Amino acid sequence: MSLTLHGVPLSPFVRKVRIVLAEKALPYEINMVVPYVTPQEYSQINPLRKIPALEDGETIICDSAVICDYLEHKKPTTALYPDNPTDRAQALWLEKYADYELAPDSTFKVFFQHIVCPTLKKPSDPAIIQDAVNNLIPPHLDYLENQLNGQQWFVNNTFSIADIAIACQLINLQHAGYPLDGQRWPGLYQHLQQLTQRDSVADMHSAEQQMVEKVKSRFSIGDLPL
Numbered sequence: 003m004s005l006t007l008h009g010v011p012l013s014p015f016v017r018k019v020r021i022v023l024a025e026k027a028l029p030y031e032i033n034m035v036v037p038y039v040t041p042q043e044y045s046q047i048n049p050l051r052k053i054p055a056l057e058d059g060e061t062i063i064c065d066s067a068v069i070c071d072y073l074e075h076k077k078p079t080t081a082l083y084p085d086n087p088t089d090r091a092q093a094l095w096l097e098k099y100a101d102y103e104l105a106p107d108s109t110f111k112v113f114f115q116h117i118v119c120p121t122l123k124k125p126s127d128p129a130i131i132q133d134a135v136n137n138l139i140p141p142h143l144d145y146l147e148n149q150l151n152g153q154q155w156f157v158n159n160t161f162s163i164a165d166i167a168i169a170c171q172l173i174n175l176q177h178a179g180y181p182l183d184g185q186r187w188p189g190l191y192q193h194l195q196q197l198t199q200r201d202s203v204a205d206m207h208s209a210e211q212q213m214v215e216k217v218k219s220r221f222s223i224g225d226l227p228l
Contacts, residue, residue: 004029004031005031005056005058006030006031006032006033006056007019007020007023007030007031007032007033007056008032008033008044008047008048008055008057009032009033009034009035009054009055010034010035010036010037010053011032011206011209011213012174012177012210012213012214013037013054014105014109014170014171015053015054015101015105016053017170017206017210018066018167019054019066019069019073020032020206021166021170021202021203022069022073022074022163022166023073024201024203024206025082026073026077026082028073028076035055037053038118038122039122047064048064050064052065054066054069055069056069056073058072058076067097067101070082070097070163070166082163082166083162083163084157086158089157089158089160092156092157093157093162093163093164094163096146096149096156096164096167096168097163099145099146099168100164100167100171103142104139104142104168107134107138107139107142108134108142108172108174109174111133111134111138112131112135112139112178113174113177113178115128115131116178116223116226117177117178117217120221120222121221126227128227131226131227132227135226139175139180143182143186143190144187146168146187146190147189150189150190152189154193156168156193165197166197168193169194169198172194173194173198173207173210177210177211177214179225179226
């Protein structure tokens, strides 16, 4: 039975699930559900009316971390979670860090204020963006650069859910016009380059970049107010 993923491509949490689906070669359909303006009937799928949600026949799974774990058990080949308990714990921690520590500043401040607000016909707050970019985000990037510690991938130098979750937030910063400083965070910069060139990501990333450019053009979104 086919999988249906509810959400929009520019959501980092939807992107995370899409990359996992692609890595595992699981076919799916995407049902466009726009956050902040979700239809009332979507409550039957997710009572919190958040994205993403995944339907697998009669099974409904909400929250990107839960969905990715479900997919790992559904198709354990092309494993994205380490078997070693210590490595698995580290991967889960970094996924949580991306979703609950980095996301509030990268996606819900910079990306939301600069890209989403204009599409919702709401005024952006440059002060929120400046505070996030100048004060809140750099310590996250310093921490993640240290965690990468010169490796290609975060956990035992093996590609995992940690790499996907972190990169998905960095991609949203990139879409908003905040590229990583390769001099200050060379490891993270190279990490993001490598991930966006993977077969599971490259075409998706290119399509997203085109989508962002169309949004910026349609709503006359300029550069970040830095």
